[in-house]
Amino acid sequence: xxxxxxxxxxxxxxxxxxxxxxxxxxxxxxxxxxxxxxxxxxxxxxxxxxxxxxxxxxxxxxxxxxxxxxxxxxxxxxxxxxxxxxxxxxxxxxxxxxxxxxxxxxxxxxxxxxxxxxxxxxxxxxxxxxxxxxxxxxxxxxxxxxxxx
Amino acid sequence: xxxxxxxxxxxxxxxxxxxxxxxxxxxxxxxxxxxxxxxxxxxxxxxxxxxxxxxxxxxxxxxxxxxxxxxxxxxxxxxxxxxxxxxxxxxxxxxxxxxxxxxxxxxxxxxxxxxxxxxxxxxxxxxxxxxxxxxxxxxxxxxxxxxxx
DNA sequence: CTAGGGTATTTTAGGATTAAAGCAATCCGC
DNA sequence: GCGGATTGCTTTAATCCTAAAATACCCTAG
Numbered sequence: 555x556x557x558x559x560x561x562x563x564x565x566x567x568x569x570x571x572x573x574x575x576x577x578x579x580x581x582x583x584x585x586x587x588x589x590x591x592x593x594x595x596x597x598x599x600x601x602x603x604x605x606x607x608x609x610x611x612x613x614x615x616x617x618x619x620x621x622x623x624x625x626x627x628x629x630x631x632x633x634x635x636x637x638x639x640x641x642x643x644x645x646x647x648x649x650x651x652x653x654x655x656x657x658x659x660x661x662x663x664x665x666x667x668x669x670x671x672x673x674x675x676x677x678x679x680x681x682x683x684x685x686x687x688x689x690x691x692x693x694x695x696x697x698x699x700x701x702x703x
Numbered sequence: 704x705x706x707x708x709x710x711x712x713x714x715x716x717x718x719x720x721x722x723x724x725x726x727x728x729x730x731x732x733x734x735x736x737x738x739x740x741x742x743x744x745x746x747x748x749x750x751x752x753x754x755x756x757x758x759x760x761x762x763x764x765x766x767x768x769x770x771x772x773x774x775x776x777x778x779x780x781x782x783x784x785x786x787x788x789x790x791x792x793x794x795x796x797x798x799x800x801x802x803x804x805x806x807x808x809x810x811x812x813x814x815x816x817x818x819x820x821x822x823x824x825x826x827x828x829x830x831x832x833x834x835x836x837x838x839x840x841x842x843x844x845x846x847x848x849x850x851x852x
Numbered sequence: 853c854t855a856g857g858g859t860a861t862t863t864t865a866g867g868a869t870t871a872a873a874g875c876a877a878t879c880c881g882c
Numbered sequence: 883g884c885g886g887a888t889t890g891c892t893t894t895a896a897t898c899c900t901a902a903a904a905t906a907c908c909c910t911a912g
Contacts, residue, residue, distance in 0.1 A: 558818050560833045561825035564840075565724065571840045572721035573767075575714065578846030592898060610861060618722075623899055625862055630897095647860040647907045669707050671846060676710035678842040684709045687839040691716045693827040696723030741868060759891060772869055774892055796877050796890045856911090863904070874893070882884090 575675055582671060587664055592627050594668070597661040600637060600653045607652030609642070636660060724824055731820060736813055741776050743817070746810040749786060749802045756801030758791070785809060 580591045589597075599616045600608060608616070614624045628651060631637040636657035642648035653661065676684055729740045738746075748765045749757060757765070763773045777800060780786040785806035791797035802810065825833055 557825070557830050557833070558822035560830055561822045561828075562818055564825060564833045564837050565821045567837050567840045568717070568721050569725065571843050571845065572717050574845030575843065576718065582846065590897075611859090614861095619898090620900055621861060622863075622901080627898075645860085645908070649861070669711055672714045673707035673710045675844050675846060676706070676713065678844055679710075679839065681706050681709055683839055683842070684706070684713045687836070688709075688713050688716050690828065690832055690836045690839070691713075691720045693832070694720050694724065695824050695827055696720065696727055739867075760889090763891095768868090769870055770891060771871080771893075776868075794878070794890085798891070854910105854912095857909085859906100859908075861904105861906080864902085865900100867900080868898085870895100870897085872894085872896105875891085876889100877891105878887105878889075880885100880887085 575672075578675070579668065579671060583664065583668070586667060587660065589664070593631055594661075594664055596627055596631060597636065597653065597657060598665065600651060601658060601661045601665075603652070605652065607638075607650045610649045610651065613651060631657070724821075727824070728817065728820060732813065732817070735816060736809065738813070742780055743810075743813055745776055745780060746785065746802065746806060747814065749800060750807060750810045750814070752801070754801065756787075756799045759798045759800065762800060780806070 576591065583589055583591060583594055587594075595617055596613065599613055603612070610621065610624050610628070613628070614621050617624065617627075619627075628637060628639065632639045632651075635654055638652050638654050640650050642650050679687065725740065732738055732740060732743055736743075744766055745762065748762055752761070759770065759773050759777070762777070763770050766773065766776075768776075777786060777788065781788045781800075784803055787801050787803050789799050789801075791799050828836065
């Protein structure tokens with residue numbers, strides 16, 4: 555009957571489902587490749603950026619995290635040789651990250667497996683239902699954080 | 704066209720929406736009451752459990768976290784006087800948690816505000832659409848973690 | 853030029869979470 | 883009853899994340 559009660563239940567379902575899928579993906583990613591979702595996300599952003607790479611700030615905004623987090627999450631990837639980190643020759647404050655050949659190859663494998671896991675998770679829904687789900691999610695109004703200047 | 708591509712996009716939308724709403728709720732909860740979602744969830748579980756309270760293990764399974772996490776999250780709530788923690792008289796290994804009167808009163812306020820925030824986030828969806836969303840979420844098959852014995 | 857302000861990143865401190873190791877207390881088979 | 887396994891919880895170390903302070907560099911007004 556009441557909208558707010560239904561909304562609360564839907565929110566709990568939304569959060570629970572997202573957590574369950576995320577946990578499944580994270581577990582598999584770690585088992586198969588030894589990398590967390592956070593690190594996979596870095597590889598994904600850099601793969602998308604291509605040969606030009608991304609600055610630390612660019613990565614930060616694409617990953618929707620804080621600058622400090624970017625510093626920390628990229629460090630072990632650089633250490634492992636999956637990501638290259640070079641200073642911008644025009645502005646020494648800026649760090650530019652891009653995938654190494656090894657990083658690019660590993661990401662390709664990870665992305666393929668990830669896609670198949672997600673596809674399996676959505677196997678119970680038709681393509682039309684998936685589109686409907688996206689529409690409904692898009693109608694949600696996440697409490698707007700901060701307004702622009 | 705392809706199911707897997709749509710599934711991947713829906714997954715990203717699902718995760719992004721869940722994170723955005725969660726962050727909004729967490730921010731407000733901290734501003735208004737000085738407590739994180741994690742602590743709010745403890746109060747919610749204990750409120751639901753009533754006067755009998757819950758053991759640490761019971762809390763752990765309801766919150767779907769690990770035992771160590773329960774130990775840590777409850778500690779500051781006990782410290783703040785919102786939660787009482789007593790040993791089980793029949794089994795000295797067991798810790799029983801329940802809400803203090805202050806905890807119960809604070810939770811009532813928090814729950815009321817939380818409900819209104821969630822309701823606002825879902826304001827763009829009709830009650831029927833919310834029900835539909837829940838159905839679609841229920842059709843997802845989170846990669847089953849561990850099989851039973 | 854140089855001082856001040858603004859920008860890009862790192863560092864630090866801390867919360868939330870997990871996995872794994874450690875400690876007690878209980879239970880059970882003999 | 884006793885010893886060993888099990889159970890319930892805590893501790894420890896690590897990752898992921900944030901907010902805030904610190905650092906380093908660039909740019910522009912005078």
